[in-house]
Structure formats: C-alpha cells, structure tokens
Amino acid sequence: MADHNSHDMDDAEALPPTPGARVTTFINRKDVRQTVLLGLAYTIIFIVLGRFAYPHWMPKVMSKQMQSEEDILIWFTVISAPIAGVVLGIATQSFMKMHRGDTPPEDGIAIRTNTPVVIIWTAVSALFCTVAIVWGLVALNTESIAAATDAPKSLIVDVTGSQWVWSFYYPQQNIHTHTLNLPVNQPVTFNVVSDDVNHSFWPVQLGVKIDANRLVTTIAHADPTKVGPLDVKCAELCGLYHAYMETSGAVQSPTDFNNWVSSIQATGGVQE
C-alpha cells in the first residue's frame, strides 16, 4: 500500500504543511485504513491459496521438472498477492461506499491524475514482471543445462503418437511397449514423433510436455526422482478419440525396472 503515500494529497481539504505531517494525515484517514486492512486480508488469502491449493490439487511430484513447476505456481501466486491486494482492497473499499437510488450522487473529488502514483505503479509492476521473467529464465536455463549434461547417461525412450495410442521403444534395451516404465534417479530423454496428426506427449507426474509431429522428432527430458505410478496423456486435440489417448506406466526402483525389461525381452521384446 506504500504506493499510495502521496496519493491525491493535492485535494486535501486542509493541506498539512510538511511532507511528514501529510503522510501522517493520509495514514490516519478512515478510508485509507479500511483499504489497507482489506488489501492485507486479500494478500493473505491469496498467499494461503497459492501455498496450499496447488500442492493439494496437483498430482504427486515425481521429477525435478515437476518440482520446479509447482514451486513457480506457488511463488508466482505469492508474488502476485500484494498487487491483487492493492487492486482488490481499493475496489472493495469503494464498493462499500456505494450510492443507491435513481439520481446520481454528488460529484467526487476531481483527481485527474497523480504522476508519482503512475510512475511508482509502473515501476513496481515492471519490477514484479522482471522478477517473474528472471525466475522463468533461470529455471528454463537450469533445465536446458541439465538436459545437455545428462544426455550421455540418459535412458532413451522413442515415443510414437498415433491416433489414438502411445507406443514406446527403448533402443538401449530393444523393447517395444505400450506402458511407460522408467527407473528412478536416472535421467531420461524422450524422442517424440507422430504417425499422423499432432499429438502432445504428457507424462503428467513428470511435468514434461512436448508435441508429437509427423516426420519431425522433438525431444524432451526428465529427471524422475520418486517411485510411483505414471499417467501418460495426450494434450493436443487429435481427432475422434483424443480423450481416450492415454496409457499408464510407473517410475520404478532400478531392480524393478530391470525385471520389467527382462520380462519383456523374454517375450520377444514386445510387451503383451
């Protein structure tokens, strides 16, 4: 609410002589106090929502990528909360003073503009925006570097989307599967392609998504960190049975994963 320290002092009925006295008069005004309280309440509500709603709604975090994405959703909400507080605080305070009836109320105070407020508002929003951008760029860059350095030790999975099934080929193990099983704590590289129209490969709990295109291979990278079941969905409308283009899988301990691979190799390298 500091943005409004100098707000519309130009209209003050009895303008206090010194800047310090003006601030004191401003802060002591009833409408200002109401606005501050409302703004604080909104800020707290938004912070609590961001902190608890997203982790509650989102599926289990099973990769570094998913962790980074959940953090961004939480922290962007927390950062936006004070701005939402200012806007909603002022709006609610004004709403409470409503005038009803069939004739307009008497005129308010003619505040045409307030240059310091406009400048501070713009600067603060640019600052928040820069924080969000830098955060995003750092996260993006961390992810790109991890993908590049992990590439040599990655498990490779060739993913093919076709209307309306996902199929997987593990070249290092030479197995064809229709479920996506991955060993925990080993980086994985997905080479994704489509047989027909665009699909979007989405192993939900890994927080990774990449479109499958006809004749072009797109690459995605994930670092599974937790053992658990995986849902694989299609996130790009691909025709009639788009809704049903899904499969399952799991992030497993290395032993379980190796057993799974062996069981498929034992049946000729094709999952039944």
Add this chain to the structure above:
Amino acid sequence: MTTLSHSPAASRPVPNPHKSLITKLNMGTGMVVGIIFCWGTYYAMKAGRDMTDAHNVNKVLLMSMFAWSVGFLVGIGAFIGPFRWLIGKDLTDEEQLYLAGDGQGISRYFRYCTDHKVVGIQYLVGVMAMLGVGGTMAMMIRTNLATPGSHFVTPVVYNSLVGLHGITMIVAMIIVATGPFGNYIMPIMIGAADMAFPRLNALSWWVLFTAIPVLCSAWFLGGIPTGWTAYAPLSDQAGPGMNAFVATIIIFAVSTAVAGMNITTTVVAMRAKGMKWNRVPIFVIGATISVALAIPAFPTFMAAMIQTAMDRTIATGFYDANVGGSGWLYANLFWIMGHPEVYVILIPGVAALMEIAPVFVRKPLFSYNAAIAGFAGIAGLSVLVWAHHMYMSGWMPSLNGPFMVTTEFISVPTGLLFLVLIGTLWRGKPWMKLPMLSVYAFIWDFLIGGITGIYLSDVPADSYLHGSMFVTAHFHYTLMGAALTGAIAGLAYWFPKMTGRMLNERGGYISFWFVQIGFNVLFLGMFMAGAEGQPRRVADYAHLFAHANLISTMGAYSVGLGMIILLWSVIHSWRNGKIAPMNPWGAKTLEWTVPYPVPLTNFETPPVVTSDPYGYGRSAK
C-alpha cells in the same frame, strides 16, 4: 456541448425512388439469389467430377459456400453502387437517402441499410443470437462433462461442439463491443453524421451475416474435429464439415477488414470540431486501437485458411509433412493472428468500462494518458508474443526465452488499465447501477485472468499447464470475465440511447449475480481440473477429475440461467421498458446530447467540443 431540438424522423417524407431496383431488394431477395448461386455452383461443379474423391468434395462445397455469400450480397443489392461506378454513374441522391432508411420503420433492418444506427442494431441482434447459440453449445459441453463417462453426446458431436462453440464465441466476442456500440454509438460520440464509408458499413454487417449459415452448415456436413484452432494436419485430414469452417473464416476476415478500415477512418477523419486527440472519449480510443490491431491480424488467419483450403482441394501440402510441408507453418500463422486477436476482443470491453466508471463515480477518468499508454502498449507488444502458444510444440525451443520475456512484459501496460480503473474508483462514491456493478466484476475477473496468464507465460510452468483445462479457465476469465462483462456493461449503459428505453434493473441485477457467481464457480472448478492434470477438449475423463468437473457444470448452469434472464430483460425492456430520458446517467459524452430516435444525421447542427468528456468532480482546493 449543444442541446438540440429535433424533428421526429417519421414526420419527414420518406424518399421512394420508385423506379430504382434498390427499393425491391432486401434480405429475402438476398437469400433467394444466394441459394440459387449456391445450388447452381454445386450442381455445375459436381457434374463430371468423381465425388468419391475428398478433394473434389472439398472443391465443390467450398465454392458453393462462397457462391452463397456472393449471391446473397448480389441479391440484397450490395453491388449496385460499384456496378453504377463501372458504367460511369453513381446512386442518385434520392436512392442514397432511401438506402439510409430514414423513417422506413422496421423493414430497414432487413435491407442493405447504410445508417450506422441501423447497422449497430443489426450487429447487436446478431451478436445476441451468436452468444445464444454458442452458449447453448457450452451448456451441452458442460452437461457431457458433468460426470465421467456420461456419453450425453458422442465423441464426434463433442469435438464439433468444442470447435463450433469456440469459433462462434470468438467471432461473437470480436464484434460484441465494436459491432453494436462501435457502429451505433461511436460516430455520435465523436460528433460525426455517419461513418466515413456508410455503404462499406452495411457491407461489413451483411458479409458477416452470410458467414452464419455457412458456419451452421458444418453440423450437416459431419462437424469439425479440430477445435477452433483448426490445427493442421488434423484439418487436412478432417471431413467435409471443415470446409464450412474454412469458408466462415475467409468470409469473416473480409468483414473485419472492411469494418476495421471504416472505423479507423471515421475516428481519424470525422471527429467534431475541437475534438483533439486528447479530448476523444476513451471508448473511441480503445475501439480504434482494437480494430487497427485487427487490420493486420485477420488477413493472416485468412491466408492460413486459404492454404488449408488449397491443401484440402488441390493437395498443395503446405501443412503436410509427407510432401515437405509443416504443421508449424500453420501454428505460426494462426497465432500471429491469434494473440493480437485476444486483445482485439479485450480492449473495447475495457474501454467501455473506462467510459462508464467516471460517469457513475462522478469523478474524472484517472490518468487518461495512462489508459492510452496501456492500450497502445498492449497492442504493440501483442504482435510479438504469438509463439507462447507454441512453447511445447517443439518449434524453436531456443525462442521460448525471448517469447517469455515479451509475453510477461504485457503485464506492465495491462497493469496500467487496472491503475486507471482503481484510480477512478478511489475516494469516489459509486452510483451502483448495473453498468457500474460490471466494473467491479471486471476487476475481479480480469485480475484472476491476468495472474493466471503470468503462470502460463512462464515456460517451465507452461510445460505442466499447456493443453490442460487450466488454459481453458484462464482465457475464459479474460475473454468472458473481462471482455464480455465490459460488453454487457456497455449494453446496460447505452441501451437507453439505442432503444429509447431503460433496461429492466431488477432483471439486470438478478442476471448479473447468477452470471458472475456461476462464472467464478465454473472456472475456478476448471482451474482445479487443470491443476489436477485434466487435458482440455476431452469428451471424457478419469474419476480423479469428477469433483472439479461437477463444480464447473453447476457453475455453468448458473451462467446459463443468468444469461436467459438477461435475454428476457433485454427483450422485455426493448418492448415495454420505461421510456428513457435523453441523458439518464448525467454523462458528458456527445451521444447523450441527441434525442431518441436519433435523427438521421445525428446532429441538427454539428457540435463543437471544448473539453474532454470527463469534467466531473469538485475541483481541488
């Protein structure tokens, strides 16, 4: 501002150039000629073609649809003027006056009428019909999604519902403010006698009108499987219904180009004496920036669709990777239109609310310059952000960073729009009429839409949220919560000037609360479904998402009920509402200085403007 006495339009002699063809033509003749052109083209092209080949079917259907559009325009008389020019003549004065439709009663709404006020009403009724159809489809979508495995409709019908709901609403939202209010109110607001090009104005409406039956025909041709984004190569693969979509977009792009040039020219060239740029009402500024942004945007969509049409008719393979094309070409062209387009929709709605807020708070608009900077900044940045829709497409991952930067910077000019509104509210005592109530609804809805937009603009967060219900909820908060709320406020605000009657208040309030509460329940539920991991555009879903979807569906029914109440209020008030005084809100813009019915040339004497229209408020001591 001048107060005017007026002579009622009806007392004037109605010009009737008996011998002229234009007196014989109307919507009916347009439809007859359109249908003749359509069927003629259909049978002529079908003859001798192998109609088991999909390419031939597409050729025949597309050309028949365009023939309908051209035929309708011929039949309604749209080309009489240009034809006269070809033979070195023009319409006579009497014919021009007849075309303006003065004193001709209700029949002029069904003719090629050049009066901007008639065009405004045509747009208003057209938009309400589109919202009704699009809303009905939304109710069917939500009914199907109420419970997992409901099978209320088949997946074919569901996919068509999603696509046709999308395109119907996008078209409706593009014209929802600039159509009715941009045509009816804006010329009066700037003190003009009419639009700069009245015949083009009529053309823009009737061209758009011809697109409506074309789009509806999609249902009878097997629907569209692609959603409104019509991504290739799915659109290359799609059945005959896709032709209806392609033809609709091409026809609609012609309409917006014509309307956009007309509105821009009118505002630049026809403002009243003394209306300098810093005295132009903010709605006019917003509408102009919006249509100016549409002028480069929609031709790109048209080009994308022409290429889709060529892929589908003569197998050019622009988007077909098998023959060297690329779906990414389509995605780029589409979003180069698609992202400016959301601001084409948003800006007039916000501008309408900025016009409304000072009137009801009885204070000047806070920082007119910040408002213009906000609109201009958004418009400028909006052409540089399109690929944020393609972060996860695999096209140029190295550009994700730069597009994230441009996208997030849009929040700075957007923040200025909030500042202008809350600055106007600050220390005011708002007169809580229906238009003013919408200002508060806008602030809440657009705040949520804006903040969730920041998540989505962030590449890592988007790799979870992209293609999920979260995105659907986000853009409904901006387009419906913000832009449609602005347009409904505009309707309540300008209803007295457009119909001569007051909008029923009780109906308006009841509708407002049903719509706004329902809307928030609906889309907060959808945020939840998206965060839980439900993809968008799915006809069915896992049990995990059942709660979130049931919440959404309940909210949707509340919105539907609210909209029906609003429709009833509008129809009831239009017929029987309380007669409105000339200036019921005590506003200072020029449209409130003219009586109802507004005279043909709006002002008996051209107004002279000496200040901006926001001179409310006690002056500072």
